[in-house]
Structure formats: structure tokens, C-alpha cells
Amino acid sequence: MTETFWKPEPKAPWRDWRTYSMLGPIASGALGACIFFALGLAFAEIASIRPEVRKPMILVAAFAVAIGSTFGSIGSGIEVFRKSHKSQATAWDWVSLSISIVTTIAGMIIGVATLLGGTTNWSQEAVIWGSAVVCGLAALDASGDMIELGGLFGSHEDRYALWLEEREQWRRENGLAVTANGQALESKLEAVTQWAEDLETRLAENEARWLWPVAQKGDFVRILERLNGEAENLQRDGAILLLADEQLQPPSDATLGRWLAMAKEV
Numbered sequence: 653m654t655e656t657f658w659k660p661e662p663k664a665p666w667r668d669w670r671t672y673s674m675l676g677p678i679a680s681g682a683l684g685a686c687i688f689f690a691l692g693l694a695f696a697e698i699a700s701i702r703p704e705v706r707k708p709m710i711l712v713a714a715f716a717v718a719i720g721s722t723f724g725s726i727g728s729g730i731e732v733f734r735k736s737h738k739s740q741a742t743a744w745d746w747v748s749l750s751i752s753i754v755t756t757i758a759g760m761i762i763g764v765a766t767l768l769g770g771t772t773n774w775s776q777e778a779v780i781w782g783s784a785v786v787c788g789l790a791a792l793d794a795s796g797d798m799i800e801l802g803g804l805f806g807s808h809e810d811r812y813a814l815w816l817e818e819r820e821q822w823r824r825e826n827g828l829a830v831t832a833n834g835q836a837l838e839s840k841l842e843a844v845t846q847w848a849e850d851l852e853t854r855l856a857e858n859e860a861r862w863l864w865p866v867a868q869k870g871d872f873v874r875i876l877e878r879l880n881g882e883a884e885n886l887q888r889d890g891a892i893l894l895l896a897d898e899q900l901q902p903p904s905d906a907t908l909g910r911w912l913a914m915a916k917e918v
Contacts (some may be wrong), residue, residue, distance in 0.1 A: 658820050662811040675725030676799045681794045688712035688787060705886060719788045725752040728800040736802075736850035743798055745803070748796030755789040762786055809886025814837060864889075874912045 665671050687709055691698065698706070732749045735741040748912045762782035875894050879886065886894075891912060902908055 657822050662808060662815050665808055668804065670727055670731060670804055674724060674731070674797045677724030677727070678794055678801070679720075680716045681724065681790060684713040684716030684718075684720060685787075685791060685794075687716070687745040713717075717787065717790050721793045721885050722753075724793065724797040725756060728752060728797045729798065731800045731804060740807075744799050746883065748799050749858065751789065751792045751796045755793040757788070758782070758786050758789055761793060815836050834855075857918065864899045864901045866903055867895045867898070869911065871895070871900055888912065 672883075687817070691706075691709065691713075692799060701709075728748060729752065732745045735745055737792075762785075765782060875891075875898065876886075888905075888908060891908060895902050903911075
């Protein structure tokens with residue numbers, strides 16, 4: 653029987669679409685807030701900014717804030733109700749959702765008031781003070797989105813641990829846990845056994861090597877005679893290997909150096 657656990661593995665936050673459904677609107681709202689903030693700080697010099705530059709900046713800022721508030725409500729709202737369905741929602745989640753709803757309603761009211769052109773008393777007041785109120789609510793709405801996004805990142809390890817527990821429970825119920833663990837244990841035992849055998853072989857080889865006699869000059873001369881004119885190209889490492897083939901230990905480096913010099917003169 654093969655494993656067919658039905659529940660998908662929780663995705664890492666940077667691979668989860670919910671991350672970008674909240675991160676994108678947060679970035680959009682931050683851009684709009686940055687432009688409005690800069691224009692507010694430059695109020696003393698606002699007249700020096702040419703109208704053809706100032707007007708596009710205001711429009712970009714307004715649309716960026718609106719996009720951040722409205723589209724951010726989608727991702728954060730889905731996350732809040734997901735938590736609610738699993739009984740994981742906290743007071744912060746409901747505060748975030750409430751701010752999002754209030755911001756959307758306030759934005760719609762000021763939009764209608766602007767379309768009426770200030771022809772009624774309430775629309776005049778809404779146009780005058782509504783922008784400041786909506787901008788403040790939009791900032792709070794972005795904070796609510798960040799609360800949900802932070803919760804999504806912070807809960808990944810817990811969700812992954814729960815998924816592992818549920819998978820192991822499913823394996824036990826379907827008779828797969830013992831088989832899977834048994835196969836893994838058997839593979840580990842085979843690897844340890846092979847490692848032990850290789851270590852024993854290497855130890856035996858090294859022990860035998862220490863029993864080899866140290867090569868004498870006559871042994872080295874005999875090896876040179878077999879090289880058939882290639883002795884002058886012989887290097888230190890090659891000489892040690894040739895001595896090992898004869899089960900001989902090399903002499904000191906100084907002695908081996910003299911023998912190699914002798915080989916080049918032959």
C-alpha cells in the first residue's frame with residue numbers, strides 16, 4: 653500500500669498566494685501614503701511644484717491608497733474567516749476586519765459626496781474632512797493587513813507541525829507508519845554496517861602498512877632498473893607509490909631526496 657495522504661502540505665509563506673494578496677496592497681498603500689506624506693511636509697513649498705507635476709502625484713497617491721485599502725481587504729478578510737472557521741481567530745483579527753470594513757464604507761461615502769459635487773451640506777462636510785478621515789483609516793487598515801500577514805508567517809511552523817502529526821496519525825491508521833519507519837531503520841542499519849566494515853578494512857590495511865620494512869638503497873636501485881629509462885622523471889610521490897607496491901615504507905625525506913637526485917644522474 654502506498655502513501656496517499658489527502659491533506660496538502662502547508663506552503664512556506666513566500667510560496668503562498670495569500671502572502672502576495674496582502675503584501676501587494678500593503679506596498680500600494682505605503683506608496684500612496686509616502687506621496688501624501690511628502691506633499692504634506694512640503695506644504696510651505698507646495699506652490700513651487702508645477703501643477704502638471706503635482707496633479708499626477710496626487711492622483712497616483714489617491715489610487716495607490718484606494719487600491720491598498722480595498723484589495724488588501726480581500727486577502728486579510730479571507731485569512732480572518734479561515735482562522736474563524738478553524739476557531740483560531742483572535743481579537744486582533746476581528747479588529748483588523750472591522751477597520752477594513754469601516755475604511756471601505758468611509759471611502760464609499762466620500763466618493764459619493766465628491767460625485768454630488770458638494771451640493772448638499774453633508775456632502776460639503778464630507779469633501780472637506782472626509783479625505784483626512786479616510787487617509788487615517790487607510791493607514792489603520794494597512795496595519796490590520798500587516799497583522800494578518802505577520803500571523804500567516806508566524807503560524808507556518810505550527811501549521812506544518814500539525815500537518816506532520818496528522819500525516820503520522822493517518823499512517824498509523826492505515827498501517828504505513830511501521831512499514832515506513834522500518835524501511836528507514838533498515839536502510840540506516842545497512843549504511844552503518846557498511847561504514848563499520850569499510851573502517852575495519854582501512855584499519856587493517858594501515859596496521860599492516862606499519863609492519864612493512866623501511867626501504868634500503870638497494871631496493872630503490874632495483875625499482876629504478878624496472879623503469880627502463882624513465883627514472884629521471886620520477887618524483888617523490890611516484891617513488892613512494894612504487895615502494896608501497898613492494899610493501900616497503902619510504903625512508904626519511906632527506907634520504908629519499910638523495911635517491912631521487914641519484915636517479916636523475918643515472
